[in-house]
Amino acid sequence: MMSVIVIGTGLIGTSVGLALGQRGVAVYLSDHDLEQARTAAALGAGTDERPTKPVDLAIVAAPPAHVAAALADAMRRGIARGYLDVASIKGGPRRELEVLDLDLTSYIGSHPMSGREELSPPAASGDLFEGHPWVLTPTRDTDTKVLNLALELVSHCRALPVVMDADAHDRAVALVSHMPHLMSSMVSARLQHAEEAAVRLCGPGIRDVTRIAASDPRMCIDSLSANPGPVADLLSDVSADLDETVLALRALQSSDKAERRVGADSIEGMLRRGNSGQVRVPGKHGATPSTYETVTVLIDDQPGQLTRIFADAGAAGVNIEDVRIEHATGQQTGLVQLMVEPRGMSVLSTALRSRGWALQERFVPARLLGSRFRCRAS
Numbered sequence: 001m002m003s004v005i006v007i008g009t010g011l012i013g014t015s016v017g018l019a020l021g022q023r024g025v026a027v028y029l030s031d032h033d034l035e036q037a038r039t040a041a042a043l044g045a046g047t048d049e050r051p052t053k054p055v056d057l058a059i060v061a062a063p064p065a066h067v068a069a070a071l072a073d074a075m076r077r078g079i080a081r082g083y084l085d086v087a088s089i090k091g092g093p094r095r096e097l098e099v100l101d102l103d104l105t106s107y108i109g110s111h112p113m114s115g116r117e118e119l120s121p122p123a124a125s126g127d128l129f130e131g132h133p134w135v136l137t138p139t140r141d142t143d144t145k146v147l148n149l150a151l152e153l154v155s156h157c158r159a160l161p162v163v164m165d166a167d168a169h170d171r172a173v174a175l176v177s178h179m180p181h182l183m184s185s186m187v188s189a190r191l192q193h194a195e196e197a198a199v200r201l202c203g204p205g206i207r208d209v210t211r212i213a214a215s216d217p218r219m220c221i222d223s224l225s226a227n228p229g230p231v232a233d234l235l236s237d238v239s240a241d242l243d244e245t246v247l248a249l250r251a252l253q254s255s256d257k258a259e260r261r262v263g264a265d266s267i268e269g270m271l272r273r274g275n276s277g278q279v280r281v282p283g284k285h286g287a288t289p290s291t292y293e294t295v296t297v298l299i300d301d302q303p304g305q306l307t308r309i310f311a312d313a314g315a316a317g318v319n320i321e322d323v324r325i326e327h328a329t330g331q332q333t334g335l336v337q338l339m340v341e342p343r344g345m346s347v348l349s350t351a352l353r354s355r356g357w358a359l360q361e362r363f364v365p366a367r368l369l370g371s372r373f374r375c376r377a378s
Helices: 011-020 034-042 066-078 091-098 144-156 166-189 204-214 216-224 228-252 257-278 305-315 340-355
Strands: 003-007 028-029 055-062 080-085 108-114 132-137 160-163 293-300 322-327 333-340 358-360
Touching: 003 011, 003 066, 011 028, 011 034, 011 144, 011 166, 028 034, 055 066, 055 144, 066 216, 080 144, 091 108, 091 166, 108 144, 108 166, 132 144, 132 166, 144 160, 166 204, 166 216, 166 228, 216 228, 228 257, 228 333, 293 305, 293 340, 305 333, 305 340, 333 340, 340 358
Parallel strands: 003 028, 003 055, 055 080, 080 108, 132 160
Antiparallel strands: 108 132, 293 333, 293 358, 322 333
16 A cells, blocks of 8 residues: 545544554545645645545545545545545445445445544544554455455554444444443533532542543534434343332332342342443453452652653563552542552562552552543553
């Protein structure tokens, strides 16, 4: 692959341009918003000039509702040897293209399973897709050369290719993306008019649950409008669970011991089903989730603290698998929780203590409420 044109220069399109540019691919940028294309070009994602001849691959990074039209226009103009879109919904755009009587041998659908809450070009990054699944949904007619171009694109972006049927993909993203987004927003909505004293108690749990509710609503509406059925089916199941849980909680208020027992059993059953589902979430690099030990370090809110900890861990030969930070409410201190393989816990603890770090036992005091972030380990 020597050249591509990226049609749509939001977060995903600009990130693709940055990733391909780093691999020596000539990237041309196109957007109905000329200023946005210029911004992406200024960030180093490519050039906003038009290509003088057909490129190897046209990458349409438009919202689902506009993907088919943008693809059809590009295909009719013959601007590339192959055509690919990165929309979060695959079945709808494919069916729209089929009724337009286009030659679909040069087309393949795709969806990089990565993103951020901010959709503008400045939020883009050349490593946005690294280590994340990138779904490819070839049709029966997709030419092998186009599939190979798509695989080369995924490789350049350092993502993990996953081949799926388009409709199976849409059911999957309803489960792992669209439904959780709505659930996060519903929980967040409870905070809108909550008492300030209650909101000040927000800790890592509520921050985790509500994080994706910060996303641009327009992005969610675009996806939901293209995939409403599967999401509605899932929410119907969740609604039944909620109804059952409400009844169980009401039973816990009863003065009847047997009724309280029934309520407790029902809640425990729901929580255990949650345990069973949670352990199926893939771990690092898509592998089976691992059990890590936690080394907890007390830090001051000073520049360079995390850099020093990571450097000291590296010097000890211990890989940090995950990181959490708990900030102390109203204080300039916090706890850094370093997740490591069990065999590395003792080595890391000894090394950090020898370098002057204060370590705590493997519990987090209740007073330490606050933000949490995750860091993808190298």
